[in-house]
Amino acid sequence: MSPRPSHLPPVRFRPHHFLCALGYDGHGYAPDFTANMTAIVMGQLRRHGGGRTMIEVTGTADDICAPCPHRRSAGCDQQARIDKLDAAHAAALDLSPGDRLSWDEAQARIVDRIKPGDLTRVCDGCQWLRYGMCEAALARLHGAATTAPLTPDARPVKEQP
Template sequence: MKAPIRYRPHHFLCSLGFEGKGYSPDFTANMTAIVMGRLRVQDGESARIVVVTEADDICTPCPSRRGNSCESAGKIEALDAAHAKALRLNEGDELSWGEALDRMRALPDTILDDICGPCQWRGFGMCTAALKRLKSL
């Protein structure tokens, strides 16, 4: 059995909207391995995720990573707090990707305007489109 994926709260929606773009080639390859290799595969909904409040498995090769933190720590902590509240996540929670999808599916349609405000990727619309697709299933 694979170890649970360590996720910051805001990475749940980032993984939902991921389209193969990232901050660097190493970051993109790592996120592709996690999202496409563990979550978006047959039986991916059973993948286990543990919620953390520091650098996680997505952050590992990020060029902005500084130890267990980020050079944009204030912005990232605000994103994590907003996503944790919206998705009802607490540090140490363990859930399946399927359970995470159910929580994302239950979000109000316009919530990304509130919880993703400072995210530089929000303007591209990937997460909005992905959430809309998820809700239509």
């Protein structure tokens, strides 16, 4: 597995998008948004070696927001709700604008700081919460962290017989 080229710019995430990326299952607000989210999550974070993808925390619209139909310049037409989500996620994950961490480091921080069942508090107001994919992804991440050693990509290592 080769290291991720250091010349690639980091992916920019607002705080609540760390958990969105964890729970993403291919659904989004609009086709362009979904294609972009798929390219970031599946094409970068979840690909082989994707755990080394660097992420920079931002307090405004980020790389996931780029084609969102709700985006308004550097903000959102639902800015009050987004600010509440970002504040809750920043506090829960100890994130601040300008912080840089790899996707592996982000997943480790999620495991350390957000337990299954916490999403009803941290993600209060998120329209996707009721579908359960984020809670399921969080439970899988916690299960992977407690039942098997992790590879650099945060995937369970299959034990040899």
